[in-house]
Amino acid sequence: MSKCESCIVREFNALKSLTREELMRVSACKTAKIFRKGHVIFEEGETLNGVYCVKSGVCKLTKMSENGKDQVVKLVVKGGLLGKRSLVTEQKTNLSAVALNDMEMCFVPKSEIMDDLNKNPKFTMDVLKTMAEDLKDSDESLVNMAQKSVKRRMAEILMYIHDNFGTDDDGYLSIVLSREDYASIVGTATESAIRILSQFKKEDIISTSGKRIKIEDYHSLKWME
Amino acid sequence: MSKCESCIVREFNALKSLTREELMRVSACKTAKIFRKGHVIFEEGETLNGVYCVKSGVCKLTKMSENGKDQVVKLVVKGGLLGKRSLVTEQKTNLSAVALNDMEMCFVPKSEIMDDLNKNPKFTMDVLKTMAEDLKDSDESLVNMAQKSVKRRMAEILMYIHDNFGTDDDGYLSIVLSREDYASIVGTATESAIRILSQFKKEDIISTSGKRIKIEDYHSLKWME
DNA sequence: CGTAAGCTTGAAGTAGTTCAAGGCTTGTGG
DNA sequence: CCACAAGCCTTGAACTACTTCAAGCTTACG
Numbered sequence: 001m002s003k004c005e006s007c008i009v010r011e012f013n014a015l016k017s018l019t020r021e022e023l024m025r026v027s028a029c030k031t032a033k034i035f036r037k038g039h040v041i042f043e044e045g046e047t048l049n050g051v052y053c054v055k056s057g058v059c060k061l062t063k064m065s066e067n068g069k070d071q072v073v074k075l076v077v078k079g080g081l082l083g084k085r086s087l088v089t090e091q092k093t094n095l096s097a098v099a100l101n102d103m104e105m106c107f108v109p110k111s112e113i114m115d116d117l118n119k120n121p122k123f124t125m126d127v128l129k130t131m132a133e134d135l136k137d138s139d140e141s142l143v144n145m146a147q148k149s150v151k152r153r154m155a156e157i158l159m160y161i162h163d164n165f166g167t168d169d170d171g172y173l174s175i176v177l178s179r180e181d182y183a184s185i186v187g188t189a190t191e192s193a194i195r196i197l198s199q200f201k202k203e204d205i206i207s208t209s210g211k212r213i214k215i216e217d218y219h220s221l222k223w224m225e
Numbered sequence: 226m227s228k229c230e231s232c233i234v235r236e237f238n239a240l241k242s243l244t245r246e247e248l249m250r251v252s253a254c255k256t257a258k259i260f261r262k263g264h265v266i267f268e269e270g271e272t273l274n275g276v277y278c279v280k281s282g283v284c285k286l287t288k289m290s291e292n293g294k295d296q297v298v299k300l301v302v303k304g305g306l307l308g309k310r311s312l313v314t315e316q317k318t319n320l321s322a323v324a325l326n327d328m329e330m331c332f333v334p335k336s337e338i339m340d341d342l343n344k345n346p347k348f349t350m351d352v353l354k355t356m357a358e359d360l361k362d363s364d365e366s367l368v369n370m371a372q373k374s375v376k377r378r379m380a381e382i383l384m385y386i387h388d389n390f391g392t393d394d395d396g397y398l399s400i401v402l403s404r405e406d407y408a409s410i411v412g413t414a415t416e417s418a419i420r421i422l423s424q425f426k427k428e429d430i431i432s433t434s435g436k437r438i439k440i441e442d443y444h445s446l447k448w449m450e
Numbered sequence: 451c452g453t454a455a456g457c458t459t460g461a462a463g464t465a466g467t468t469c470a471a472g473g474c475t476t477g478t479g480g
Numbered sequence: 481c482c483a484c485a486a487g488c489c490t491t492g493a494a495c496t497a498c499t500t501c502a503a504g505c506t507t508a509c510g
Contacts, residue, residue, distance in 0.1 A: 063364055063365075063367075063368045065368050065369075065371070065372035066372075066373070067372050067373070069372055071367065071368040071371050071372055073364050073368070085361065088350075088353050088354055088357045089354055089357045089358065091361075094361050094364055094365070095364065117346075117350070118346050118350065119346060121342075121344060121349060124346060124350060124353060125342070125343065125349060127353065128349065128352065128353050128356065129314055131353065131356045131360060132309075132310045132314045132356065133314065134360055135310060135356060135359055135363060136310065136314075136319050138360060138363040138364065138367065139288055139298050139319060139320065139363065140288075140319075141367055142288075142296065142298060142363065142366055142367050142370060143288045143290050143296040144290075145367060145370045145371050145412070146290070146296050146370050146412025147290035147291075147292050147296055148290070148291070149465075149466095150465080151465095178488075178489095179488075179490095180488085187370070187371025187372060188466070189466070189467055191466090191468080191469095191490085191491090192465090192466055192467070194489065194490060194491090195466090195490085197489095198489095198490070208489095210474085210475065210488090210489090211475095211488080211489085374497075374498095375498070376497090403455095403457090404456075404457065404458095413498070414498075414499055414500075415456095415457095416459090416498095416499075416501095417498060417499070419457065419458060419459085420459085420498095423457095423458070423459085433457095435456095435457090435506090435507065435508085436456080436457085436507095451510100452509100453508105453509090453510095454507105454508090454509090454510105455506100455508080455509100456505105456506085456508090457504105457505075457506065457507085458506090459502105459504085459505095460501105460503085460504105461500100461501095461502095462499105462500085462501090463498105463500080463501100464497105464498085464500095465496105465497085465498075465499090466496085466498090467494100467495080467497085468493100468494085468495075468496095469493095469494090469495100470491105470492090470493095471490105471491090471492085472489105472490085472491085473488100473489080474487105474488080474489070474490090475486100475487085475488075475489090476485105476486090476487085476488090477484105477485095477486090477487100478484090478485090478486105479482105479483095479485105480481105480482090480483085
C-alpha cells in the first residue's frame with residue numbers, strides 16, 4: 001500500500017494542507033479499497049465513520065426523491081473526497097454513492113482526521129474552501145434545474161463531462177453513463193433523456209455507439225437555445 | 226449602538242464560538258445598518274469586504290439565470306449571516322441579496338474576522354458546520370426542484386415559511402412575498418404560481434388578503450399528491 | 451382620486467410524462 | 481461458438497403540466 005505522503009491525488013484535495021507528520025499518521029491508518037462498477041459505496045442515511053478519497057474511477061452522489069426517483073447531485077472523480085459533510089456534522093450522510101466504473105479509493109477513519117480538523121486551522125480552512133466551492137456549484141445547479149429546459153441541461157451536462165473528464169482514444173466521452181443516469185442528472189424521465197439524445201444525434205451534434213457518446217459539434221451544444 | 230457581546234442574535238449564528246475578547250474587537254468595528262424593504266444589499270458579482278449579520282427582518286438570496294429570470298436560492302432571517310462564502314473564498318459573491326421587509330443588520334469587515342477564522346479553530350469549525358448544513362439544504366432543494374411538481378413545491382414552501390417564520394396575530398404568514406417572489410422560489414412563471422395559489426384558495430387550503438396568505442388546512446398541504 | 455404596480459383569469463401553444471411495444475447489445479450457459 | 485435471455489435503447493401516441501400572451505381587475509400609495 002502506497003503512502004499518503006507520496007500520493008499524487010493529495011494535490012487535488014484538502015489533504016494537501018496537512019503537515020508531513022499528520023499525513024504520516026493518516027497514512028498509517030488508511031485502508032485502500034476497490035469498488036467494482038455499480039457497487040454501492042454508501043447509502044443515504046448511513047452513518048459514515050470516515051472519508052473516502054478517490055484515487056481513480058468515477059462515482060455518482062445521488063439522493064432519493066419522495067416520488068421514488070433517484071437524483072444525481074454530483075459526480076466525483078480523482079482527488080474528490082466522499083463523506084466530507086458527515087465528517088464535519090455528526091449527522092448521517094444525506095446522499096448515496098455508487099461507483100460508475102471500477103474505482104480505487106482510500107478510506108480514512110474519522111477518528112484519525114478529526115483531531116487535525118480541530119487543531120490545524122490551515123486544514124480546516126482548506127476543507128471550508130472546498131465546501132464553499134461545492135455550495136456555489138450547488139446554487140448554480142439549482143438555478144439551472146429551475147430555469148433551463150431539459151434540452152439545455154442535457155447539452156450542458158454533456159459539455160461538462162467532456163470538459164472535465166475528457167474523451168477516450170476514439171473521441172467518446174470517457175465516462176459512460178446509462179440513459180437512466182443521464183435522465184437522473186438532468187432531472188427528467190428516461191424516455192425524455194433518450195429523445196433529447198436522439199435529437200442531438202439526428203442534428204449531428206453527437207454520435208452514439210451503444211451507451212457511448214461522442215460529441216461531433218461542440219459549438220452547436222454551446223449555443224443551444 | 227449595542228455591543229456584540231450582549232447581542233441575542235449571536236446565539237443563533239457562528240459568532241457564538243468567538244471568545245469574549247474576539248467579540249469585543251469585532252464589536253468595536255462593526256457598523257449597524259438599516260435596509261428598507263426592496264433595498265438591494267449586494268448584487269451577484271460584487272466583491273464583499275465583510276459579512277452581514279441579520280438582527281431583524283428577512284431577505285432573499287437570488288441568482289440570475291441566463292433566461293433573465295431571478296431564482297430565489299434561500300431566505301435569510303434573524304441570526305443568519307450574509308456573505309459567508311465570500312469570507313472563505315477570495316471570490317466575488319455569486320448571489321444577490323434583497324431585503325423583503327425593513328431590516329436591521331450589523332456589518333463586520335472581513336479584516337476583523339479573518340484573523341479569528343485563521344486562529345480560532347472552534348470558530349472555523351462552527352462556520353464549517355453551518356456551511357455543511359447549507360450544503361445539505363441545497364441538495365434537498367435540488368432534488369425537490371428536479372423531481373417534484375410546481376404544486377407540490379409551492380405547498381412545501383408555504384409550509385416551510387409557516388413552520389420557520391411563523392404567523393402574525395391574524396394567522397397570516399408573517400413573511401409577505403409577492404406572487405412573483407413565490408414564482409421565483411418555486412421556479413415557475415408568475416401566472417403558474419398565481420394559479421396554484423388560486424387553486425389552494427378554492428380548495429380552502431389557504432385564504433388570501435392582498436398578498437398575505439393564511440394557511441387554513443395544513444394537513445391538506447402535507448399530503449399534496 | 452388617479453395611476454402604477456401587482457393580482458387574476460382565459461385561451462392557445464409547447465414541453466415533458468407515461469404507458470406500451472419493439473429492437474439492439476451483452477453476457478451466460480449449453 | 482451459438483442461442484437465448486435480460487437489460488438497455490428507441491419510438492409512437494395520448495395525456496398532463498407548464499408557459500406565454502393578452503386582457504381585465506384590485507390594491508396601495510402619492
